[in-house]
Amino acid sequence: MTFSATPEAGPVNPQATTPAEAANRPLMQIDGLKMYFEITSGILMSRHVGDVRAVDGVSLSIRKGETVGLVGESGCGKSTVGRTILRLYRPTAGRIVFDGQDITRVEGSSLRAVRRRMQMIFQDPYASLNPRMTAAGIISEPLEIHGVSSGRERRDRVRDLLATVGLDPDYGDRYPHEFSGGQRQRIGVARALALHPDLIVADEPISALDVSIQAQIINLLEHLQDEFGLTYLFIAHDLSVVRHISDRIAVMYLGKIVEVTGSRDLYERPLHPYSVALLSAVPIPDPAVETRRRRIILTGDVPSPSNPPSGCRFHTRCWLRERLGNPERCVEEEPVLREMATGHQVACHFAEEVDGTAEQVQVTGRPGRGAPVGSAGAAAGVAGGVVAPTAPEGPQPRPRPRG
Amino acid sequence: MALLSVRDLVVRFRTHDGTVHAVNGVSFDLDAGETLGLVGESGCGKSVTNLAVMRLLPAPAGRIEGGQVLFEGEDLLRLDEAGMRALRGKEIAMIFQDPMTSLNPVLTIQEQMVETIKAHKKVTNKQARAQAVDLLTMVGMSEPDRRLRDYPHQFSGGMRQRVMIAMALALQPKLLIADEPTTALDVTIQAQVLELLSRLTSEHKTAVILITHDLGVVAGLTRRINVMYAGFVVESANTADLFAGPAHPYTVGLLHSMPRLDAQPGEPLIPIEGTPPDLRHAPVGCPFAPRCAWRVESCWREMPPLEPVRETAEVQTTGPLATHRSACWNRPTAEEAIAGRPLRVDFVPAPEPVEVSR
Numbered sequence: 172m173t174f175s176a177t178p179e180a181g182p183v184n185p186q187a188t189t190p191a192e193a194a195n196r197p198l199m200q201i202d203g204l205k206m207y208f209e210i211t212s213g214i215l216m217s218r219h220v221g222d223v224r225a226v227d228g229v230s231l232s233i234r235k236g237e238t239v240g241l242v243g244e245s246g247c248g249k250s251t252v253g254r255t256i257l258r259l260y261r262p263t264a265g266r267i268v269f270d271g272q273d274i275t276r277v278e279g280s281s282l283r284a285v286r287r288r289m290q291m292i293f294q295d296p297y298a299s300l301n302p303r304m305t306a307a308g309i310i311s312e313p314l315e316i317h318g319v320s321s322g323r324e325r326r327d328r329v330r331d332l333l334a335t336v337g338l339d340p341d342y343g344d345r346y347p348h349e350f351s352g353g354q355r356q357r358i359g360v361a362r363a364l365a366l367h368p369d370l371i372v373a374d375e376p377i378s379a380l381d382v383s384i385q386a387q388i389i390n391l392l393e394h395l396q397d398e399f400g401l402t403y404l405f406i407a408h409d410l411s412v413v414r415h416i417s418d419r420i421a422v423m424y425l426g427k428i429v430e431v432t433g434s435r436d437l438y439e440r441p442l443h444p445y446s447v448a449l450l451s452a453v454p455i456p457d458p459a460v461e462t463r464r465r466r467i468i469l470t471g472d473v474p475s476p477s478n479p480p481s482g483c484r485f486h487t488r489c490w491l492r493e494r495l496g497n498p499e500r501c502v503e504e505e506p507v508l509r510e511m512a513t514g515h516q517v518a519c520h521f522a523e524e525v526d527g528t529a530e531q532v533q534v535t536g537r538p539g540r541g542a543p544v545g546s547a548g549a550a551a552g553v554a555g556g557v558v559a560p561t562a563p564e565g566p567q568p569r570p571r572p573r574g
Numbered sequence: 575m576a577l578l579s580v581r582d583l584v585v586r587f588r589t590h591d592g593t594v595h596a597v598n599g600v601s602f603d604l605d606a607g608e609t610l611g612l613v614g615e616s617g618c619g620k621s622v623t624n625l626a627v628m629r630l631l632p633a634p635a636g637r638i639e640g641g642q643v644l645f646e647g648e649d650l651l652r653l654d655e656a657g658m659r660a661l662r663g664k665e666i667a668m669i670f671q672d673p674m675t676s677l678n679p680v681l682t683i684q685e686q687m688v689e690t691i692k693a694h695k696k697v698t699n700k701q702a703r704a705q706a707v708d709l710l711t712m713v714g715m716s717e718p719d720r721r722l723r724d725y726p727h728q729f730s731g732g733m734r735q736r737v738m739i740a741m742a743l744a745l746q747p748k749l750l751i752a753d754e755p756t757t758a759l760d761v762t763i764q765a766q767v768l769e770l771l772s773r774l775t776s777e778h779k780t781a782v783i784l785i786t787h788d789l790g791v792v793a794g795l796t797r798r799i800n801v802m803y804a805g806f807v808v809e810s811a812n813t814a815d816l817f818a819g820p821a822h823p824y825t826v827g828l829l830h831s832m833p834r835l836d837a838q839p840g841e842p843l844i845p846i847e848g849t850p851p852d853l854r855h856a857p858v859g860c861p862f863a864p865r866c867a868w869r870v871e872s873c874w875r876e877m878p879p880l881e882p883v884r885e886t887a888e889v890q891t892t893g894p895l896a897t898h899r900s901a902c903w904n905r906p907t908a909e910e911a912i913a914g915r916p917l918r919v920d921f922v923p924a925p926e927p928v929e930v931s932r
Contacts, residue, residue: 245760383827385845438835438836452762452764454768456817466765
């Protein structure tokens with residue numbers, strides 16, 4: 172999980188490493204990723220007047236077989252991260268290493284070869300399927316593009332895929348409008364599976380679906396992960412869903428990751444003031460719990476990513492900064508992600524102060540389970556200050572859904 | 575007397591594809607100052623019920639084909655359009671999911687707020703404007719004087735919803751209908767808006783009907799909940815009773831199919847199988863039967879009435895002692911509600927009878 176974990180400096184041949192090295196290597200490693208979108212002005216002479224800094228220095232690694240959740244509010248850049256690592260965009264800066272191969276600048280046929288191994292599931296099952304193609308046509312299109320199989324073999328593969336995602340194989344001749352929302356999302360999943368990918372980026376895959384259907388798709392994704400050893404980057408705004416499906420969670424705010432940790436740890440011991448506020452804002456369907464919890468009401472709206480605040484981007488809305496008497500450090504110095512416990516990184520100058528606050532306890536409903544982070548770490552202010560005795564969370568076997 | 579009393583409401587839509595049975599005999603009562611949650615998935619009839627109360631169904635397709643809507647004892651369905659117009663906004667106000675489409679994009683906020691106030695009150699422009707400033711201050715808008723001159727697109731989603739709340743409460747209505755007021759908003763903004771809504775309505779003792787698909791939102795905000803499915807109220811209870819002991823398989827299913835933030839990791843979700851019914855077919859039996867793990871033979875034939883879960887001398891329809899009622903022939907037991915599935919030995923959901931065509 173450390174960001175200097177990848178020794179390779181440039182493109183490397185995956186075959187050159189030993190199997191042991193390959194097993195330890197993250198499947199996807201991104202370092203200092205930046206994705207800016209130009210803002211231009213003028214009709215005839217288009218001038219570059221600024222940038223929307225959608226992603227502004229994101230580092231993250233995803234191990235094989237694990238599910239990493241990326242959460243944040245709209246406009247925080249989570250979808251852009253997903254699209255950039257699949258190289259649907261050309262990143263402005265940074266490095267994307269997929270299975271040992273630097274894919275930051277690959278183009279043409281080598282990019283196509285990599286894309287075979289990375290697929291995407293989209294949010295809107297209505298807009299992401301071509302209404303003029305049959306389900307079978309949609310699912311077999313990736314096979315066609317990559318020249319995999321043909322004729323009878325391809326037809327059988329499509330029938331297999333339909334059955335795998337829980338649809339009747341005979342439904343292949345139907346058009347998207349003949350399916351319900353949940354069934355359409357199953358077609359989207361089947362299309363993503365067609366090429367036996369290693370990594371699937373699921374961008375809000377259930378938020379367009381009805382509540383009673385969401386669990387069907389979550390269970391399907393979990394089941395497919397067990398069956399095919401898939402690795403997921405699961406992007407969503409709903410923390411409850413992300414926490415359910417993910418092994419680790421990265422919280423984003425205005426183009427940056429502010430906290431990364433195991434999904435159990437994020438709920439039990441959030442250490443970034445934004446994570447605490449985000450957790451406190453999620454309603455829990457239990458009136459007994461709801462009457463006990465107090466929400467942290469953040470003031471104002473998320474600032475614009477084209478003109479983000481200086482220093483810590485959250486300082487304009489931070490409840491902790493106010494409590495600490497508005498220290499100048501938050502305005503002047505940008506906090507870096509530092510290791511607060513094994514596998515738990517936080518980008519806040521005052522993360523130690525979050526631990527044990529009434530706000531943190533309110534959110535988790537119990538005192539933090541990790542040992543309190545001492546002031547020694549605060550004084551040193553460096554990565555790996557104090558390590559709490561919580562085990563890092565890796566991919567864990569998940570109980571199979573019933574039925 | 576209840577503030578609002580909906581009796582056996584039936585709403586149908588005549589479309590090219592046939593008749594859509596949107597609301598199939600819904601009854602509920604609401605006292606002054608009470609908060610009621612209407613929970614259900616898209617197409618369950620929760621929004622249509624309230625559009626019918628406001629007499630805002632899209633004409634000519636949407637028709638109220640039966641029932642009564644008594645507001646302070648007066649049947650709104652018999653009121654003429656002028657009478658209804660005097661009532662809307664003043665007595666019953668409504669806020670919608672998408673604040674962008676419910677504000678006029680070519681008018682400033684000031685023009686829209688002044689227009690609303692002047693439509694119902696005999697005041698000068700200046701007085702109306704002063705009241706608009708007060709209202710925006712009340713919903714926590716900074717620099718309300720300056721922001722009144724802005725257009726809707728200059729506001730963020732959360733701010734637009736604040737403007738809508740300010741306008742809805744401008745005339746101190748007795749009833750506020752909030753239709754998915756925070757669904758389009760981010761979770762931290764949702765928290766702001768819900769807090770505001772709950773503070774203002776309790777200060778003004780406004781009765782609230784909160785329509786949502788999110789059980790988490792109603793858990794913290796409403797005192798009583800009606801769960802709707804396919805145009806029927808299938809369960810009705812105090813918020814505490816409903817969550818402590820859901821007594822309809824659909825409610826049980828909803829609670830088990832959503833991951834909870836405070837759940838133990840690895841706890842499996844139990845989805846509700848199948849899909850919601852096609853409302854173009856007239857309901858035969860219980861509409862949830864095809865998806866229900868508890869169904870018995872009679873579920874395929876006859877819609878169960880909404881009846882008390884526990885024996886009671888008198889059914890209370892409103893207030894803190896409202897009777898817990900559920901429309902089910904084979905209610906889940908308390909243990910089954912916790913487990914999320916039938917626990918009776920050898921229980922098999924009744925197969926669909928061949929002679930009943932759905």
